[in-house]
Amino acid sequence: MTEKIKVAVLFGGRSGEHEVSIMSARSVMSALDPEKYEIIPVGITREGAWITGEDPMHALEQEAFESTQHAAIFADPSQKGLWAGAGEVEKIEDASDAPLVENGADAQQLAALSRVDVVFPVLHGTFGEDGTVQGLLELAGVPYVGGGVLNSALAMDKIAFKAVVQAHGLPIPAYVWSTRRRWEADPDALLDKVEAELGYPVFTKPANLGSSVGICKCHNREELRQGLDEAARYDRRLLVEVAVPEAREIEVSVLGNEEPSASAPGEIIPSREFYSYEAKYLDTGEDASDLLIPASLDEAQIKEIQEMAVQAYRVIDGAGMARVDFLLSDPTGEIYLNEINTIPGFTTISMYPKLWEASGIPYERLLDWLIDLALDRHAENARSERVYRSATQE
Ligand SMILES: Nc1ncnc2c1ncn2[C@@H]1O[C@H](COP(=O)(O)OP(=O)(O)O)[C@@H](O)[C@H]1O
Ligand SMILES: [Mg+2]
Known part of the structure; x- marks a missing residue:
């Protein structure tokens, strides 16, 4: 039997989307095929400490860190894999003055815990989706799911994103x-x-x-x-x-590295005047915002939106996955690119995986695909020489 692929799943994190990340990661971890993968769950606290051990997800939710260990991926390719402290990690009361790790486990006592074949950062927002974690993983030399440093940072920064996609002729407000x-x-x-x-x-x-x-x-x-x-x-x-007049919110899932494909578009029907924080997370039950899959659009609109999604993805060096969001003006029919999310919500009921499901790729298969793409991207990057050598040199 071939050896299982060791997947470190990162979740939690320092952004306002800490809870959303935990929900996404729970779905990912329960759907990764146990015949193929060994999962190493790694939680990131709101203060930014990495924890592993028996059940880091439970520990994060309960803010109870007794059974966890302080963990780290070293940003040094000679120290590959996940490292973890030998002792327990106490709850971090106040990151400003309390020592990061109590009970004897400090950075000096970290010991190699596991090989890691690929990291799946299921982190949304700042310090997760913005290129920072991706930079750490590049330095550490570990393959990881999703976009690289430039892609993540460009998708995160709305000003830089607009300048770049506009320069490539994509329509934006x-x-x-x-x-x-x-x-x-x-x-x-x-x-x-x-x-x-x-x-x-x-x-x-x-x-x-x-x-x-x-x-x-x-x-x-x-x-x-x-x-x-x-x-x-x-x-x-x-x-x-x-403001795009009477904007309809159309979203497309994109999957792939250099030859990405686009899913059928979906539509969000916000519960408020626009798709605000309240409409995204607080309105529930009958008052909740709705997902419409597929969006009600004609063939020409679908084709235009899918082409724009793939073009935008390529322009910002997309890799692995992204959800590309559009605003369609109802009265004029004009379509504008709004933003790209490189680590979109990933629960089984989130738009990104639901759109693929509607396009024929079930959730479990999507995860296999993303892991393959991560390994492929790492291998493609590794082909580049980093030091000048004359082409004619022996
Ligand atoms: N130019 C715009 N015209 C109409 N609605 C907009 C516009 N920009 C943002 N919105 C509304 O605000 C929501 C959030 O904006 P967005 O740029 O997507 O930020 P976030 O990254 O927080 O999702 C959108 O989903 C949409 O409802
Ligand atoms: Mg948005």
């Missing part, structure tokens, strides 16, 4: 941006610029976040001022963009 400091130093200059270039209504957003946190729809100067202040709570860089 008109926008202006500012740093927080420029906004604070001269608010009227930015308010005037938005009014001159965009008009109302507009959306204000922090450049790097997710889950609609810090996003406001603004209908006049006063709301714009409040919206920018709100966005400035969350980021150093701020974005303002024209």
Whole structure:
């Protein structure tokens, strides 16, 4: 029998989507085929400590770390695999002054725990989906599921993303941006610029976040001022963009490395004026936002959206997977690219896997595919020489 592939599944993390990540990871871990894979669950606390051991997911949920060990993947390819502390990890009361790990296990006492063949970061948002964890895994020389550093960072930063996809001719709503400091130093200059270039209504957003946190729809100067202040709570860089009139929210799942394919599009019917934090997570039961699979679109629209999704994915060096989100103006039929999520929600009822299911790829098969793609991307990267050698040299 061939040896099982060891998959370290990362979940939790330091972002506002800590709980969502735990839910996604629970689905992933219960669907990975035990005949093929050995799962090494690695939880990341809200403070950023990595934990492993018997049941790190339970430990994260209960904030009870007695049965867990401090874990690390060294950013040094000579120390491959997952390392873990010999002693217990106490709950981290206050990361600012308490020692990270108590009961004797500190970084010096970490010992090799397991080989890791591939890492599956099931982390959403900051410090997980934004290229930071991906950078760590690159340095450590471990294959991992999903996009690389550039892809993750570009998809996360709404301002950089817009500039790049616009340069490749993809349609996006008109926008202006500012740093927080420029906004604070001269608010009227930015308010005037938005009014001159965009008009109302507009959306204000922090450049790097997710889950609609810090996003406001603004209908006049006063709301714009409040919206920018709100966005400035969350980021150093701020974005303002024209509101797409009567926007329908269309989403497409993309899968693959250099030859990606797009699923049938789905549609979100938000429970509020827009797909806000409340509409995403707080409205439940009858009041919850709805997923429509497939979206009700004609053939030409479907084709256009799928082509745009694949093009956008390629432009930002997509790998593994991404959910590409569009805004379709109901009255005009115009389609705009909104954003790309490189680690989309991954519970069995989330849009990303549901769209593939509707397109003929069941959840378990999707996971196999993503792991194959991670190994393929790692192998393709490893082909590149890193040191100059003359082509004619012996
Ligand atoms: N330009 C826009 N026009 C219309 N609605 C928008 C626009 N930008 C954002 N929205 C609404 O706000 C929601 C969240 O914005 P989005 O840019 O997707 O941020 P997040 O990364 O937090 O999901 C969207 O799903 C949509 O409902
Ligand atoms: Mg969104």
